[in-house]
Amino acid sequence: xxxxxxxxxxxxxxxxxxxxxxxxxxxxxxxxxxxxxxxxxxxxxxxxxxxxxxxxxxxxxxxxxxxxxxxxxxxxxxxxxxxxxxxxxxxxxxxxxxxxxxxxxxxxxxxxxxxxxxxxxxxxxxxxxxxxxxxxxxxxxxxxxxxxxxxxxxxxxxxxxxxxxxxxxxxxxxxxxxxxxxxxxxxxxxxxxxxxxxxxxxxxxxxxxxxxxxxxxxxxxxxxxxxxxxxxxxxxxxxxxxxxxxxxxxxxxxxxxxxxxxxxxxxxxxxxxxxxxxxxxxxxxxxxxxxxxxxxxxxxxxxxxxxxxxxxxxxxxxxxxxxxxxxxxxxxxxxxxxxxxxxxxxxxxxxxxxxxxxxxxxxxxxxxxxxxxxxxxxxxxxxxxxxxxxxxxxxxxxxxxxxxxxxxxxxxxxxxxxxxxxxxxxxxxxxxxxxxxxxxxxxxxxxxxxxxxxxxxxxxxxxxxxxxxxxxxxxxxxxxxxxxxxxxxxxxxxxxxxxxxxxxxxxxxxxxxxxxxxxxxxxxxxxxxxxxxxxxxxxxxxxxxxxxxx
Amino acid sequence: xxxxxxxxxxxxxxxxxxxxxxxxxxxxxxxxxxxxxxxxxxxxxxxxxxxxxxxxxxxxxxxxxxxxxxxxxxxxxxxxxxxxxxxxxxxxxxxxxxxxx
Amino acid sequence: xxxxxxxxxxxxxxxxxxxxxxxxxxxxxxxxxxxxxxxxxxxxxxxxxxxxxxxxxxxxxxxxxxxxxxxxxxxxxxxxxxxxxxxxxx
Amino acid sequence: xxxxxxxxxxxxxxxxxxxxxxxxxxxxxxxxxxxxxxxxxxxxxxxxxxxxxxxxxxxxxxxxxxxxxxxxxxxxxxxxxxxxxxxxxxxxxxxxxxxxxxxxxxxxxxxxxxxxxxxxxxxxxxxxxxxx
Numbered sequence: 001x002x003x004x005x006x007x008x009x010x011x012x013x014x015x016x017x018x019x020x021x022x023x024x025x026x027x028x029x030x031x032x033x034x035x036x037x038x039x040x041x042x043x044x045x046x047x048x049x050x051x052x053x054x055x056x057x058x059x060x061x062x063x064x065x066x067x068x069x070x071x072x073x074x075x076x077x078x079x080x081x082x083x084x085x086x087x088x089x090x091x092x093x094x095x096x097x098x099x100x101x102x103x104x105x106x107x108x109x110x111x112x113x114x115x116x117x118x119x120x121x122x123x124x125x126x127x128x129x130x131x132x133x134x135x136x137x138x139x140x141x142x143x144x145x146x147x148x149x150x151x152x153x154x155x156x157x158x159x160x161x162x163x164x165x166x167x168x169x170x171x172x173x174x175x176x177x178x179x180x181x182x183x184x185x186x187x188x189x190x191x192x193x194x195x196x197x198x199x200x201x202x203x204x205x206x207x208x209x210x211x212x213x214x215x216x217x218x219x220x221x222x223x224x225x226x227x228x229x230x231x232x233x234x235x236x237x238x239x240x241x242x243x244x245x246x247x248x249x250x251x252x253x254x255x256x257x258x259x260x261x262x263x264x265x266x267x268x269x270x271x272x273x274x275x276x277x278x279x280x281x282x283x284x285x286x287x288x289x290x291x292x293x294x295x296x297x298x299x300x301x302x303x304x305x306x307x308x309x310x311x312x313x314x315x316x317x318x319x320x321x322x323x324x325x326x327x328x329x330x331x332x333x334x335x336x337x338x339x340x341x342x343x344x345x346x347x348x349x350x351x352x353x354x355x356x357x358x359x360x361x362x363x364x365x366x367x368x369x370x371x372x373x374x375x376x377x378x379x380x381x382x383x384x385x386x387x388x389x390x391x392x393x394x395x396x397x398x399x400x401x402x403x404x405x406x407x408x409x410x411x412x413x414x415x416x417x418x419x420x421x422x423x424x425x426x427x428x429x430x431x432x433x434x435x436x437x438x439x440x441x442x443x444x445x446x447x448x449x450x451x452x453x454x455x456x457x458x459x460x461x462x463x464x465x466x467x468x469x470x471x472x473x474x475x476x477x478x479x480x481x482x483x484x485x486x487x488x489x490x491x492x493x494x495x496x497x498x499x500x501x502x503x504x505x506x507x508x509x510x511x512x513x514x515x516x517x518x519x520x521x522x523x524x525x526x527x528x529x530x531x532x533x534x535x536x537x538x539x540x541x542x543x544x545x546x547x548x549x550x
Numbered sequence: 551x552x553x554x555x556x557x558x559x560x561x562x563x564x565x566x567x568x569x570x571x572x573x574x575x576x577x578x579x580x581x582x583x584x585x586x587x588x589x590x591x592x593x594x595x596x597x598x599x600x601x602x603x604x605x606x607x608x609x610x611x612x613x614x615x616x617x618x619x620x621x622x623x624x625x626x627x628x629x630x631x632x633x634x635x636x637x638x639x640x641x642x643x644x645x646x647x648x649x650x651x
Numbered sequence: 652x653x654x655x656x657x658x659x660x661x662x663x664x665x666x667x668x669x670x671x672x673x674x675x676x677x678x679x680x681x682x683x684x685x686x687x688x689x690x691x692x693x694x695x696x697x698x699x700x701x702x703x704x705x706x707x708x709x710x711x712x713x714x715x716x717x718x719x720x721x722x723x724x725x726x727x728x729x730x731x732x733x734x735x736x737x738x739x740x741x
Numbered sequence: 742x743x744x745x746x747x748x749x750x751x752x753x754x755x756x757x758x759x760x761x762x763x764x765x766x767x768x769x770x771x772x773x774x775x776x777x778x779x780x781x782x783x784x785x786x787x788x789x790x791x792x793x794x795x796x797x798x799x800x801x802x803x804x805x806x807x808x809x810x811x812x813x814x815x816x817x818x819x820x821x822x823x824x825x826x827x828x829x830x831x832x833x834x835x836x837x838x839x840x841x842x843x844x845x846x847x848x849x850x851x852x853x854x855x856x857x858x859x860x861x862x863x864x865x866x867x868x869x870x871x872x873x
Contacts, residue, residue, distance in 0.1 A: 007831050014719070015818065021726075021811045064712040066830040071688045073712045111730045118723055125716065133612055137716035140619050141723060147626055148727040154734050156637045163630045163643075167569055170623045174576045177616055178583060182673070184609060185587045188683025209672045530643045531564065535658055542661045545668040595773065596701035598693060606686050607701035611710060614702070614777060615717045622724030625861050629728040632865075633735045697840035698770035706775065707846045711832035714846075715817060718853060722814050725857040728864055 005051045006062045006075040009044035009085065010124045016040025017117035020110060030109075034100060037113045041096055044124060045089035048082060055082055059472065061130070069130075070194040076130035079468030080327070084127040084256055086465075087331055090450070091248040091338050092120050094443035098342055099241040101349075101439045112152060112239075119145040119245070126253050130192050132183070136176055139221075139253065143169050146250060150238045158237035165230040168220055168533055172227075175537075176217035182210045192264055199265030208548040211266045212541045215274075218261065219540070221254025222312055224275075225282040226536035228305050229528040235301035240345025243297065247304045248338040252330055255311055262318055263473050270547055272316045279313025280407045282306065287414035289525050291421065291518040296344050296354045299418060300337065302526075303379065307333050310411055313404065314394050320478040321397035324470040328462065329390030332378070335454060336387055339447035340375040343368060346440050356425045365436050371444040378451045380419040380506075381412055381499055383491050386455035388499065395495040397478070409502055416506035424510055459487040564642050566634065570627040577620035584613035751793030758786035766851035770840040776847040780854025787855075788862050810860065813853030820846060 020036050027033065054060065059078035063069060077085070099112065118141060125138030147169075150162040184190060186206060187198035199207065219227040231251075235243050258275075283306050290302035311333070315326035344354055346368050351359045378385035391412055398404040454461065459482040467477050490496045528536075563569055588609035596607035635641055689705060698704040706714050759782075766779025820842075821832045 004825070004831075007825075011818075011822075011831070018811055018815050018818065022808060022815075025808070064830060065708065065824070065832040066828065067692075067709055071685055072709055111733065114726070115723075115730065118719070121719075131713075133615065133710075134713055134716065137615060137619070137713055137720065140622075140720050141716060144622060144626060144720060144723045144727060147630070148731055148734075151630075151633075151731060151734055159630065159634050159637060159735070163566065163627070163634055166623070166627050166630060167573070170573050170627070171576070173619070173623070174573070174580055177580045177612075180612070181580065181583045181587050181609065184612075184683075189685060190608070190612075191685075205672055209669065530569070535654065538658055538661050538665070542665050542668075545665055545672070548672065549668055597772065598699045598701065604690075604701065606683065607689065607705055608683075608686055610702045611705045611713075614706060614775075615713060618717050618777060619720050622720050625724050626727050626731075628865070629731050633731065636735070696843065698843045699840075700770055700772065700775070702773075703769045703775050703843055703847070707843045711821070711846070714850070715821060715832070718814065718817055718850060721854065721857055722810060725810060725860050728861055732864065 002051055002054055003060070003062065005047045006060055006077040006128050007064070009047055010075070010121060010128060012043040012047075013040045013117045013124065014121040017114050017121065020114050020117065024110075033110050033113060037096060037117060038093075040117060041089070041093050041120065044085065045093070048085050048089065051077065052082070055079070055468075070189060070191045073134050074130040074191065074193075075128045076192075077128060079465075079470075079472035080256070080259070081127045081472075083327070083331065083465050083469045084252070085124065087252075087334050088120070088123050088127065088249050091245060091334060092116075092123075094338065094342070094447055095241040095244045095248075097439055098244070098345070098443045099239075101437050112149070115145045115149050116242075116245075119149065123249055123253060127256065131190055132180055132192060132195065133190050135257065136173070136180065139176075139257075140173060142250065142253070143173075146234075146242075146246065149242045150234050150246075152239045152242065153237060155237060157233070161230070161233035161237045164530060164533075165234050167530060168227070168230045168537075171534060171537060172217045172220035175213040179210055179213035179217065182213070186210070192260065196264040202265075204268045204270075205548060207266055207268055208270055209545060211261070211268075211271050212544040212548075214261055214266065215271075215544060216537050216541060218254050218258045219278075220537075221251070222258060222308050223251060223254070223282075223305050224278045224309055224312055225285060225305075225525070226278075226540050227533075228282065228286070228525075229533035229536070231305055232298055232301040232526065235304070235341075236295065236297045240341065240348065243345070244338045244341040247301070247341055248334045251304060251308055252334060255308065255315070255326075255330060258312060259315060259323070259473055262315070267318050270544075272318055274544060274547070275316035276313045276404070279309045279311075279316060280404065282309025283313060283411045284309075284407055284414070285525055287411050287418070288518055290418050291414075292526070294355050294357055294425070296347070296356050296359075296422065297341070298354075299356070299422065300340055300344065303415060303418060304333075304337060306411060306415070307337075310394065310408065314398060314408075317398070317401070317404075318474075319397070320470055320474050320476050321393075323474055324462070324466050324478040325390070325393035325397050327469050328393055328458075328466050331461075331466075332386040332390040332454065335447060335450050336375050336378040336385075339371060339444065339451060340379065342440075342443055342447065343372040343375060346436055346444065347372070349436065349440065356422050367441050367444060368436060371448040374448040374451055376419045376422060378455070380416045380503060382503065383496070383500065384452065384455050386451050386458070388496075389455060389458040389487065389490070391499055392490050392495055395499065396493075409498060412499060413502040413506050416503050417510055420507055420510035458482075459484050462487075564644055566631045566641050566643050567628070569643065570624055570631060573627065574620065574624055577616065577624075580616050580620075581613050584609040584616065747793050751789050755786045755790050758789065759783055762786060762851070762855075766847055767844060769847045770843040776850025777854055779847070779851040781858060783851060783855040784858035784862070787859050791862070791866065809856045810853065813849060813856060816849045817846070817853070820849070 016036055020033055023033060023036065051060065055077065059076055061069065062075040064073040122138045122142030122145065126135055126142060129135050129138060147162050147166050150165065151158045183195065186202055187195060189195050189198055216227065223231040235246055238246060286302050286306035286309060290299045290306065293299050311326045311330055314322045347359050348354050353359060374385065378387040381387045381391045395405065395408055398408060462482040467480060470477055563572065588606035590603065590605050593603040593605045596604040596610065689701065689709060693701060693704055696704040696708040762779050762782030765774035765782055766776055769775035769779065825831045
């Protein structure tokens, strides 16, 4: 029975969605629909927890239809995908519980659940499958549902955001398919396992050229700089529970696919340095752009871009240290960013606006303000919270690369500055009589608890989850046997001191300026028109090909 | 190359329906690519008993998937364009930026 | 206008570099290993049309995903209409 | 808007289009064709009737279209799950060495595509009518 676990993880939400769709006929009550959705979201997490002991012995491979591995389609549950699935399960359940409060989902909540379950299916499919075409198909399920879910607020700008995402995302899909086609031409395989054997046999030249297409596909999903144009709009105009999933998981699928592409052999020097460079540009510029806005959702969206840039840049070093640090930071980022987006949603629920000058974190609901402050401090990287440990390991592994090291500290500083800016500005006197319902509080409490516990138990997390994931990707570890004192003493090591000092520096700077507002890059980075963002794609392909040719 | 034509068309046009059309052109490009990937000189259709040597059927399968996904994306895109037109009253994508609400 | 010309030149350059770099040739093209396997086991599926055999048997899961994509798109178009018009009937 | 010629031609052609659609769908395992193509052909037959004869009748049909669609998707899933129960794997072939599985799946896909494409067309058609 355990053998079927990976398949059931994909099928369970899907069945739930289909049943939900026809449930109008025989189960008209809302409570049943909620129950169906909740159960079908819970099943995959339960299955994962059950199969965790089995996973210690090695990856679980499920062969669809009984056709053996390189020929049929297979589902693979290894260290990395189990970590991703755990993260996905947590976030989707939190988001779902939040969306039980239906004020924001004005038209038709059951349609929302239906699409949400389908999106979850697609994400599980992307994380679990071991076949590149299948990964494409499931990604397509994910983004097609996302296009519709973004418009759920029904505003003009949400339609526009959805259209932007549709055009850019479809170009990315076409590029992904082109890459697959070329890959099949040169290797004759579609299975990831067989590809990882076949691709290193190709010449560097061909690998670079094929990656030019994958770069666009993955870049749009991770939102590294020339391809990030869809992200802020989509994050801002989507309904809150959807934004949480978008920032928490959907963006991470891009990073996951990038890791997988590195793993199957697209790890030539040119590709890796290009991605390190793009990631660094992304990290710094997006953090700077985030200072420009007063809309809290927009600030968070730009910081998401920035942090994804950090993750891709460090992972592209492609040594076990960088990869494990990137994975740890990926998970941390998911937790605190979801928490933050949900608390912003709750603030919008209370005050009706996301403008940081008009809302107050301090005078709102107690639980909400604690959750929001934990999320913000975690993002700023204060030691007991999980954001710090991810940053620490990122810094520690990049000691040998001074430029990378410096930029990481810079990003840390800018993020902290953004956070303190939010603190300073959000102290208005506005009050509200609205009360938050339990369905909003519960995910906030759970996620802020996870942020704190995740920080405090980083050593166990590194040992039990991140190391197997790194092993599944690289076939080696960065360092084994993390113990609690090793991790807690990080605070007084060189990197820890640098991080905390820059935190205090940011606090100092924000205390002594009235309102830090940088207004730049209009039309280049932010507010890019659609033809221009396609132009960026053309330029990037041309750049990679040209670099390869030289 | 058809893919590139579509890509260029997308940078060139400002009309949102034309953009979706360019997506369609890019999709056709991918279909052509997959058909050519499966091609083997002198081989016939991939049906048993039809010809001695047959072309590679796997890319054809993937191509079918690509067609369907293209169709799905275009349907959704056109629906979006319709609603955008209803809301903004224009098909020009550069105008969509102006109307912040 | 200048942007358009630059983009056009870039696209031309991409095309040139792709043709140069990939050197696609069908001279020594053989059946891939996967394909050989499919041809050997085609009997089991009972379908003479190889494309169909792969579509519905070897890679049925893919086709399943594909059907779901179509389903989602159609449901999406209908739901989109409901969202935008704020229509809550039916 | 529609002349007699168009109406008659539509009436005369539709049965053949539908028939060829069914043929393509059900004999996909032997000859070029398959579920998707057959479904598109079927849909084009219905759309032809809609265009030539107005779409009131089809509109009434379209009200339950969600249900049909979900039914198609569920059937596909059930065939897969039956494979799981009887053959031990999801989507394993129930009846090896016979094309029955292919035929069933083909027809399910054809129906689903048919319903889906018709639904989208009806939907867009309806939007256009509203506008006028």
